[in-house]
Amino acid sequence: MTPFHERLKQPGVILGDGALGTMLFQRGLSPGDCPERLNIEAPEILEEIARLYLDAGAEIIQTNTFGGSPLKLASYSLDNRTEEINGRAVRALRNAVGDKAYIFASCGPCGKLLEPYGDSSAEEIFESFRRQLRTIIGEGVDAICVETMTDLAEATLAVQAARSISTTIPICATMTFDSTPKGFRTVMGTSIEQAARGLAAAGADVIGSNCGNGIVNMVQIAAEFRKFTSLPIIIQSNAGIPVLKEGAVVYPETAEFMAEKSKELFKIGVKIIGGCCGTTPEHTAALRKVVSGTVLC
Amino acid sequence: MDLLRELSEHLQNGDAKNVAELTQRAISEGLPAKTVLDGGLIAGMSVVGDKFRLHEIFLPDVLLAAKAMYAGMDLLKPLMIKDNIKTAGKVVIGTVQGDLHDIGKNLVAIMLRGAGFEVIDLGNDVSPQKFIAAAEREKADVIGMSALLTTTMPVMKKVVDLVKEAQLRERVRIIVGGAPLSDEYAREIGADAYCFDGINAVDCVQKFLPRNR
Numbered sequence: 085m086t087p088f089h090e091r092l093k094q095p096g097v098i099l100g101d102g103a104l105g106t107m108l109f110q111r112g113l114s115p116g117d118c119p120e121r122l123n124i125e126a127p128e129i130l131e132e133i134a135r136l137y138l139d140a141g142a143e144i145i146q147t148n149t150f151g152g153s154p155l156k157l158a159s160y161s162l163d164n165r166t167e168e169i170n171g172r173a174v175r176a177l178r179n180a181v182g183d184k185a186y187i188f189a190s191c192g193p194c195g196k197l198l199e200p201y202g203d204s205s206a207e208e209i210f211e212s213f214r215r216q217l218r219t220i221i222g223e224g225v226d227a228i229c230v231e232t233m234t235d236l237a238e239a240t241l242a243v244q245a246a247r248s249i250s251t252t253i254p255i256c257a258t259m260t261f262d263s264t265p266k267g268f269r270t271v272m273g274t275s276i277e278q279a280a281r282g283l284a285a286a287g288a289d290v291i292g293s294n295c296g297n298g299i300v301n302m303v304q305i306a307a308e309f310r311k312f313t314s315l316p317i318i319i320q321s322n323a324g325i326p327v328l329k330e331g332a333v334v335y336p337e338t339a340e341f342m343a344e345k346s347k348e349l350f351k352i353g354v355k356i357i358g359g360c361c362g363t364t365p366e367h368t369a370a371l372r373k374v375v376s377g378t379v380l381c
Numbered sequence: 382m383d384l385l386r387e388l389s390e391h392l393q394n395g396d397a398k399n400v401a402e403l404t405q406r407a408i409s410e411g412l413p414a415k416t417v418l419d420g421g422l423i424a425g426m427s428v429v430g431d432k433f434r435l436h437e438i439f440l441p442d443v444l445l446a447a448k449a450m451y452a453g454m455d456l457l458k459p460l461m462i463k464d465n466i467k468t469a470g471k472v473v474i475g476t477v478q479g480d481l482h483d484i485g486k487n488l489v490a491i492m493l494r495g496a497g498f499e500v501i502d503l504g505n506d507v508s509p510q511k512f513i514a515a516a517e518r519e520k521a522d523v524i525g526m527s528a529l530l531t532t533t534m535p536v537m538k539k540v541v542d543l544v545k546e547a548q549l550r551e552r553v554r555i556i557v558g559g560a561p562l563s564d565e566y567a568r569e570i571g572a573d574a575y576c577f578d579g580i581n582a583v584d585c586v587q588k589f590l591p592r593n594r
Contacts, residue, residue, distance in 0.1 A: 273439025
C-alpha cells in the first residue's frame with residue numbers, strides 16, 4: 085500500500101469511515117460504559133464495524149481510541165490498562181482490514197481543562213497523550229487523528245506529543261466549531277483562523293473540522309479553513325443535529341443528502357472526507373459514489 | 382460603592398487574587414456580607430453571563446471569573462452563616478447516571494451561584510436515588526439535571542418519577558438541560574422547564590423562587 089503521506093500527494097479525495105460510537109451503541113454499548121473497554125473485552129465488534137466501513141468504500145478506518153488517553157481512561161479506572169487498550173485497538177483493525185485501508189488512530193480530548201481556567205497542567209496533559217500515542221505509534225498505524233478538540237492549547241499538546249514520538253508520522257488535527265454571531269468558534273472560543281495557524285505551527289500535516297452541526301455548516305467551515313491554510317483539509321461531519329422521534333434518537337441527514345452536499349467540499353479542495361456522529365456505512369457508500377465520480381483534484 | 386465596582390471588575394477579569402483582597406477589605410471596612418455579595422460578586426458575574434451569552438467572551442473567561450467569584454465567596458460564606466442570611470434558594474444539580482459530561486452542568490452551577498443561589502453539585506454519573514436523597518437531605522427547592530448523551534436522557538424521567546413517588550413534587554421544581562434536550566422533551570417527562578444555557582437556568586429558577594427578588 086502507498087504510504088499515507090504519499091497518498092496525500094496523489095490526486096483525488098480520500099474517503100474516511102463514519103461514526104464509531106453510533107455503531108457501538110447499536111451493538112449494545114451501554115450509555116456510561118467506557119467505549120474503549122471493548123478493545124480488550126470484545127475486539128470482534130470493532131473488527132466487524134471496520135469491515136462494514138471497508139466494504140462501504142472507506143479508504144481510512146479509525147481506531148476505537150478516542151478516549152484512550154490515560155487521563156480520560158481514569159474516569160473508568162482503566163488508566164492502568166492504557167497500553168493494552170490502545171494496542172489491542174490497532175491490532176483489531178489490522179486484523180480486519182489488513183492493508184486494504186489506512187488505519188488512523190483517533191485521539192480525542194483528555195476530559196480535563198488546562199490551567200489557569202482548569203486544574204490540569206500542560207505537562208500532565210502532554211504526558212497523558214504521549215503515553216497513549218507511544219503505544220499507538222509503536223503498533224504501526226498509518227496516521228494519527230487528533231480530533232473533536234475545542235481548546236487549541238490542548239490540541240497543540242496532542243499534536244506535539246505525537247510529533248515528539250515520530251518526526252515522520254502523518255498527523256491530522258480537527259476541531260469542532262459552532263456557528264456564533266462572531267463567526268465559527270469552538271466552545272473555548274478558538275476561531276478557524278486561530279485553529280488553522282495553531283495546528284499547522286504545532287506540526288499537523290492535515291487540518292480541519294469534525295463533529296458539529298451538519299454538512300451545510302461544514303462547507304462554510306472548510307471554505308474558511310482554505311483561506312488560512314495551504315495544508316490538506318479534512319472534514320468529518322455529523323449527520324446533522326440529533327432529533328427525538330417517538331423516543332428514539334434520529335440524525336436527520338440522509339446518506340444521499342450528505343453525499344450531494346459533499347460535492348461542495350470537493351470544490352473547496354477538501355482532501356479527506358469522512359463522517360462523524362450519526363453517519364453509518366450507508367453514508368460512506370453514498371459518499372464513495374460521489375468521490376469516485378469526481379474529477380480528480 | 383467604588384470598592385464594590387472595583388471588586389466586580391476584578392471578578393470580570395478573572396483576577397482571583399484581587400477579588401479575595403478586595404472582599405477582605407470590604408469585610409474589614411464593615412460592609413455587610415450580603416452587600417458585598419450582591420454589589421460585588423453577583424454584579425460581576427451578571428456582566429460575565431451577559432457577555433458570554435453575546436459571545437463577547439468564551440468558556441475560559443467564564444471559568445476564570447468563576448474561580449475569582451469562589452475566592453470571594455469563600456470569605457463571605459462564614460459571615461453569611463453567622464448573620465443567618467438565607468441564600469436565594471437551594472439547587473441540587475448533577476449530570477445524570479451514565480453521563481460523564483460536566484462542562485455544561487458546571488456552567489449552570491457557576492451561573493446559579495453567581496446569581497446568589499446555593500448549589501449542591503453532585504457531580505456526574507449521578508443515580509436517580511442520589512438525586513432524591515440529596516434533595517430530601519438538603520431540603521432543595523430545585524433539582525437540576527444535565528445530559529449530553531441522547532442515550533442517558535431517559536434517566537431524567539426516572540428522577541422525575543422518583544420525586545413524585547417520594548412526595549416531593551409539590552415543593553421541588555425540576556429543570557433539565559443539555560445539548561440533545563428540548564422544551565418538548567422536558568414536558569414529555571414532566572419536568573418544569575428546559576434550560577438552554579446557564580443564564581436561562583438562572584432565569585427559570587428566579588421565576589420559580591421569586592421570594593428574594
